[in-house]
Amino acid sequence: xxxxxxxxxxxxxxxxxxxxxxxxxxxxxxxxxxxxxxxxxxxxxxxxxxxxxxxxxxxxxxxxxxxxxxxxxxxxxxxxxxxxxxxxxxxxxxxxxxxxxxxxxxxxxxxxxxxxxxxxxxxxxxxxxxxxxxxxxxxxxxxxxxxxxxxxxxxxxxxxxxxxxxxxxxxxxxxxxxxxxxxxxxxxxxxxxxxxxxxxxxxxxxxxxxxxxxxxxxxxxxxxxxxxxxxxxxxxxxxxxxxxxxxxxxxxxxxxxxxxxxxxxxxxxxxxxxxxxxxxxxxxxxxxxxxxxxxxxxxxxxxx
Amino acid sequence: xxxxxxxxxxxxxxxxxxxxxxxxxxxxxxxxxxxxxxxxxxxxxxxxxxxxxxxxxxxxxxxxxxxxxxxxxxxxxxxxxxxxxxxxxxxxxxxxxxxxxxxxxxxxxxxxxxxxx
Numbered sequence: 001x002x003x004x005x006x007x008x009x010x011x012x013x014x015x016x017x018x019x020x021x022x023x024x025x026x027x028x029x030x031x032x033x034x035x036x037x038x039x040x041x042x043x044x045x046x047x048x049x050x051x052x053x054x055x056x057x058x059x060x061x062x063x064x065x066x067x068x069x070x071x072x073x074x075x076x077x078x079x080x081x082x083x084x085x086x087x088x089x090x091x092x093x094x095x096x097x098x099x100x101x102x103x104x105x106x107x108x109x110x111x112x113x114x115x116x117x118x119x120x121x122x123x124x125x126x127x128x129x130x131x132x133x134x135x136x137x138x139x140x141x142x143x144x145x146x147x148x149x150x151x152x153x154x155x156x157x158x159x160x161x162x163x164x165x166x167x168x169x170x171x172x173x174x175x176x177x178x179x180x181x182x183x184x185x186x187x188x189x190x191x192x193x194x195x196x197x198x199x200x201x202x203x204x205x206x207x208x209x210x211x212x213x214x215x216x217x218x219x220x221x222x223x224x225x226x227x228x229x230x231x232x233x234x235x236x237x238x239x240x241x242x243x244x245x246x247x248x249x250x251x252x253x254x255x256x257x258x259x260x261x262x263x264x265x266x267x268x269x270x271x272x273x274x275x276x277x278x279x280x281x282x283x284x285x286x287x288x289x290x291x292x293x294x295x296x297x298x299x300x301x302x303x304x
Numbered sequence: 305x306x307x308x309x310x311x312x313x314x315x316x317x318x319x320x321x322x323x324x325x326x327x328x329x330x331x332x333x334x335x336x337x338x339x340x341x342x343x344x345x346x347x348x349x350x351x352x353x354x355x356x357x358x359x360x361x362x363x364x365x366x367x368x369x370x371x372x373x374x375x376x377x378x379x380x381x382x383x384x385x386x387x388x389x390x391x392x393x394x395x396x397x398x399x400x401x402x403x404x405x406x407x408x409x410x411x412x413x414x415x416x417x418x419x420x421x
Contacts, residue, residue: 230343231360238351238358251353252339259341259349 031061041087050246053091060092064099064246094149094162098245102149102160103254106240108132109143109159109207112284116291117159117207119148120215120270121240127215127272129168133176134280135287141204152257156264160206168193175277209261211291212237213270220273223283225290227297233267234259266293275302330378332404332415340369350412359410364389368403372413378404 031052033045045052050064053071057080060071069092077085094104107121108128118135120128132145149160168179168191179193213225214236228236237258245251268290276283282302289300334340339351348366350359361369367388371381378400385396407413 229347230345231347231349234341234343234349235358235360238349248337248339248353251351255339255341255351259343263344 037091041084042091044091046246051095053088055088058088060088062092062095064095064250067096067099069096090147094147094242095246097149098242098250098254101253102151103245103257104162104242105148105150105159105237106146107148107159107212108145109148109161109209110135111141111143111204111207112288112291113139114288114292115207116210116288117143118287118291119159119209119212119265121212121237122215123240125217127217127276130172130175130276131213131215131270131272131283133172133179134276135284136199136202137176138280138284140284141202141207142199143204143207150257150261152253152260156208157257157261158206159209161204209265211266211268211287212261213268213287213290215270215272218271218273220271221275223270223272223275223286223302225268225270225286225300227293227299228267228269230262230267233265234262236267237262266290266297273302330404330415331375332372332378332407332413333375334369334372334413335411338412340373342366352410352412355411357410359412364399365403368400372407 031045031047033047033052035043036046036051037044041055043054045054047061050062053060053062055077057077058071058073060069062069077088097104105119105121106123107119108131110118110120110132112118118140120131122128129145132142136142143159143161147162149162151158151160168176173179173191179191212233214228238255241254241258245254270287272283279302286300286302290297293300335352337353339353341349341351343349346363346366348361348369350361350369352358364385367384368381371384376384378397382393382396382400385391385399386393389396391399404413404415408415
């Protein structure tokens, strides 16, 4: 079981979180619910108390109010590679954590040498992993390459590491051969890489985001950062947050956390060019300047 | 100014029939479930929890939404636009009604009719 939960470091869960996953063989009773998501590997139903998640070899019923998941994991499920098991946990955990004030955001997270948190938010294929690798190689600390948990605290929104391993597409291994070390066998053209073993001593568990970048890959040499208003930043954050949580109260709390983040952190479109691979130090310098920007902001590029 | 009012929101326009003026004033009210976020620049972002859709309002749309939260009637909302901007009462009324129609189409408000006193 321990192997299933490196996804959330201990410091990411508040002491009163009280999440509970019981593994046993409860009766697989009929479940009445509305299908809210269906994919080849998993089906998600919304039920009266929360959600019911079902794969071919396991099911979990989530009681969000109690912060509890109960279900059955077959021997076939437990014998499957961790990568296969992840889809169940990566659905279940954000749902359970949202009921405890932790909201998943589809974003990579890094921390500058000055200690400034930076989020890289975007869909798969926008370049989050590439940027995370380039920045970590340039001496930045690693929080996550794909998902962070946001926690709204009296001191501001904190980004918490969520997922210590990340997926890399084959072309990235050419640019970052160190990724090959310790990675699992490729599946569907991607490899699962254990970050902790890649960059020992560079992992962080939480940071206060000072800037949020929304990366887009462009066919240009230089990388450019274009400032966004707080409104534009919030709209883009909403697009990368869990679209629907269970109940209005949870959605209101998530909206408040995202609004606080959009108001306090500087938002930028990040059009990243070929220099991400050729001169990662220039891109790292650009992101540092953006995170440090004061007052009226202008477009910045990696050549300056 | 008319451009700002015509662009009172970035909401998608539906195919609702044109509003017909009548003797009654309507009382539009925000849907109780809709979540409102006010950014430091005064702009408002709305989220409809049921659909998961979100909407941004520009300053004029934000002014109207704040009026709706005070239960202001369409006539009062149009009056506020006339007071705030260089616009005729007719243009203000048309802009308010067009905006309310968009909000109603997106299920962000409900509209009840009020008999004249």
